[in-house]
Amino acid sequence: MVQEKVHHCNILVMALFGSTATLSSGVLSGFQLFDKNMFDLFDFVSSNILLPVGGILICIFVSRKLGDKQVIDEASNSGALGNQSLLKVFLFTVRYFAPAAILLVLLNGLNIIRL
Numbered sequence: 001m002v003q004e005k006v007h008h009c010n011i012l013v014m015a016l017f018g019s020t021a022t023l024s025s026g027v028l029s030g031f032q033l034f035d036k037n038m039f040d041l042f043d044f045v046s047s048n049i050l051l052p053v054g055g056i057l058i059c060i061f062v063s064r065k066l067g068d069k070q071v072i073d074e075a076s077n078s079g080a081l082g083n084q085s086l087l088k089v090f091l092f093t094v095r096y097f098a099p100a101a102i103l104l105v106l107l108n109g110l111n112i113i114r115l
Contacts, residue, residue, distance in 0.1 A: 022039075062094050
């Protein structure tokens with residue numbers, strides 16, 4: 001019963017946010033927040049903030065929480081594929097290069113730096 005009420009609340013919140021994005025080219029065209037209409041604001045937040053932050057969190061999860069052994073076991077079918085050396089390069093990239101590159105993308109998207 002409680003889960004059903006939470007589900008209905010989620011639907012209501014999503015409908016309200018979706019409606020504002022839909023109406024931003026019509027009835028709500030004059031309403032702006034941070035110099036953007038609601039559609040542009042949702043686009044900016046999702047593509048310039050949420051996607052890079054999610055990418056960094058995935059890199060942290062794969063490199064720190066899963067660990068080398070589990071990633072190599074999963075991606076090499078427990079050693080059957082023989083791609084362990086390539087996976088070590090992958091792990092190095094996910095651990096060091098990818099978070100730094102994604103951070104640069106995030107900072108560029110927020111107009112903190114220019115690339």
